[in-house]
Amino acid sequence: MFDDWELWKKIANGNADAFDIWYRETAPRLRVFLRHLLGDEQEAEDVMQETFTQIWRRPHRFDPERGSPRAYLFGVARRQAAEWRRKQKPADELGVDPPAPGRVEIASMITEALSRLTLEHRTLLWLREVEGQSYEELAMILEVPLGTVRSRLFAAREALRALWCSARRNSGGRHDL
Amino acid sequence: MICDDAAEYISALCDGETIPPTAAQHIATCPDCQARLSDYLAMGVELRRAASLGLANAVPPRVWTKPQNRVATLWQKAWVSMRIPRVAFAGLIAGILVLASVLAVNRARAQNTGPVVLLTTVGPNGPLADCAFSTQDITQNYCVWYGKVGSLFLAYRVFLGSRNGGRVQLGIYTTTYTPGVTPGSPESQSGSSRWVWFEPGEPLKFNVPQVGTLTLEGEWMDHIPILNTLDPIPNEIRLLMPLLLKDNVVVGDLSFYIGGIFSMDELDLAFGFYISGQGRFLLSQLPMKGAVEAHVVQGRISFDEGGHSWELLSGVPVCRADHIWVLHQPDYKPKDIVRNGATCCYTPKLVQTEPGLWEPQEKPN
Numbered sequence: 001m002f003d004d005w006e007l008w009k010k011i012a013n014g015n016a017d018a019f020d021i022w023y024r025e026t027a028p029r030l031r032v033f034l035r036h037l038l039g040d041e042q043e044a045e046d047v048m049q050e051t052f053t054q055i056w057r058r059p060h061r062f063d064p065e066r067g068s069p070r071a072y073l074f075g076v077a078r079r080q081a082a083e084w085r086r087k088q089k090p091a092d093e094l095g096v097d098p099p100a101p102g103r104v105e106i107a108s109m110i111t112e113a114l115s116r117l118t119l120e121h122r123t124l125l126w127l128r129e130v131e132g133q134s135y136e137e138l139a140m141i142l143e144v145p146l147g148t149v150r151s152r153l154f155a156a157r158e159a160l161r162a163l164w165c166s167a168r169r170n171s172g173g174r175h176d177l
Numbered sequence: 178m179i180c181d182d183a184a185e186y187i188s189a190l191c192d193g194e195t196i197p198p199t200a201a202q203h204i205a206t207c208p209d210c211q212a213r214l215s216d217y218l219a220m221g222v223e224l225r226r227a228a229s230l231g232l233a234n235a236v237p238p239r240v241w242t243k244p245q246n247r248v249a250t251l252w253q254k255a256w257v258s259m260r261i262p263r264v265a266f267a268g269l270i271a272g273i274l275v276l277a278s279v280l281a282v283n284r285a286r287a288q289n290t291g292p293v294v295l296l297t298t299v300g301p302n303g304p305l306a307d308c309a310f311s312t313q314d315i316t317q318n319y320c321v322w323y324g325k326v327g328s329l330f331l332a333y334r335v336f337l338g339s340r341n342g343g344r345v346q347l348g349i350y351t352t353t354y355t356p357g358v359t360p361g362s363p364e365s366q367s368g369s370s371r372w373v374w375f376e377p378g379e380p381l382k383f384n385v386p387q388v389g390t391l392t393l394e395g396e397w398m399d400h401i402p403i404l405n406t407l408d409p410i411p412n413e414i415r416l417l418m419p420l421l422l423k424d425n426v427v428v429g430d431l432s433f434y435i436g437g438i439f440s441m442d443e444l445d446l447a448f449g450f451y452i453s454g455q456g457r458f459l460l461s462q463l464p465m466k467g468a469v470e471a472h473v474v475q476g477r478i479s480f481d482e483g484g485h486s487w488e489l490l491s492g493v494p495v496c497r498a499d500h501i502w503v504l505h506q507p508d509y510k511p512k513d514i515v516r517n518g519a520t521c522c523y524t525p526k527l528v529q530t531e532p533g534l535w536e537p538q539e540k541p542n
Binding site: 014016019020023024027028029031032033035036048049052056108110111114125126128129130135150151153154157158160161164165 | 184185188189191192194213216217220221223224225227228231232234235236239240241242243
């Protein structure tokens with residue numbers, strides 16, 4: 001496990017080797033996150049590369065007072081993904097349309113249910129449950145007040161639970177994982 | 178506590194947060210809330226499991242190089258792909274620079290030859306007066322200064338005549354008199370006037386008998402600046418374009434005489450003016466025999482005398498004190514010329530005749 005802060009000091013000074021270590025360490029998780037956000041492997045890859053490129057070009061935009069480098073990475077990626085969705089398929093962001101057949105590679109009930117949530121709920125649940133981001137980091141990433149995070153997390157869980165339970169009932173209680 | 182209220186706390190529990198005891202108690206005993214908690218936990222587990230499946234693939238390697246300056250890159254591309262001769266392009270750039278510099282010079286010149294002349298008069302002992310003249314507004318074409326130079330009083334008035342290119346014609350009137358002697362108006366003195374051509378930027382000197390050499394310095398401006406400081410010096414009485422009001426009706430206008438600043442800081446001299454039909458008024462910071470005490474607020478002097486309320490309004494604060502003494506002489510008959518219904522300015526010497534009381538002593542002119 002590497003020290004995020006030590007590495008970031010070197011990255012801020014333009015150290016390409018340090019940035020490459022950070023890239024190889026964090027990129028796989030970021031790619032999975034983006035894949036569930038965007039629902040497409042190639043789009044996730046493109047947005048991920050764009051995210052790292054942007055941070056490498058302007059590392060001084062990160063304010064250490066506001067959170068960890070990892071939280072900053074996911075925040076930039078979320079904005080990039082939202083911008084990508086806005087340009088590519090604005091209607092899909094509402095989360096009302098099911099994903100196209102074959103777009104979701106990991107065809108489990110939980111990920112299918114997740115794909116039906118809004119972009120914000122998807123982001124929030126993933127960052128909390130998978131990445132373990134704290135409420136403070138989530139507030140920074142989503143650019144919302146700290147007090148809003150808890151209520152939105154609850155709303156996201158309720159939405160996912162409704163879809164997931166419904167899917168389980170339809171499949172006769174079978175866990176298709 | 179009902180399940181709807183406890184639901185958000187179940188979510189908080191899953192995030193490692195602590196919750197209120199009532200909510201915790203309810204969740205422990207409520208089958209629905211237990212089911213919700215189980216679902217939330219199971220969803221988290223399933224999400225992490227799904228995420229783990231996607232972590233197997235390595236990310237593609239990349240080379241991280243610092244990006245080049247985008248402007249420089251664009252410039253290099255444009256230079257390489259240029260389709261006109263580079264000499265012609267260089268000529269085009271040079272032409273644009275020449276045109277831009279010509280415009281900049283013209284703009285600077287336009288500002289330097291604005292419609293206002295700022296004239297500074299320097300006396301033998303330092304600056305005397307600053308005056309701003311407009312070549313476009315005839316109501317702003319004269320300046321009056323009245324003050325002490327050495328042991329004498331100098332009445333100094335300048336008129337702006339015509340303008341010829343960068344030069345202006347100035348009419349200069351000066352007269353000197355000994356403090357305490359009743360003066361006539363400056364224009365009535367023969368031999369004290371002159372017309373000169375003055376070019377701002379080129380200092381001009383002329384001699385005033387008994388005073389010495391005065392030097393005019395000037396510059397062109399595009400607006401009339403504020404010249405006067407608002408704070409009087411100790412013992413100073415200052416007036417600018419004063420108006421006299423009697424029972425709230427204007428009865429005298431001294432702007433013809435005091436169009437600029439009148440300034441006097443000699444405590445043993447009174448300042449006076451005459452208004453047709455009203456008599457003469459003498460002002461002093463020393464109590465004069467027969468005078469009334471007037472209240473001073475900034476540029477307003479208020480007093481009651483002869484059954485009337487009087488106010489003298491000035492364009493600048495009059496003095497540092499909050500009171501001043503006013504001696505009204507309603508039967509005074511002026512010996513000098515009355516213009517615009519007024520005569521100014523008297524500076525009789527004050528002599529102490531009783532303890533704490535002074536009287537003006539005037540010698541004939």
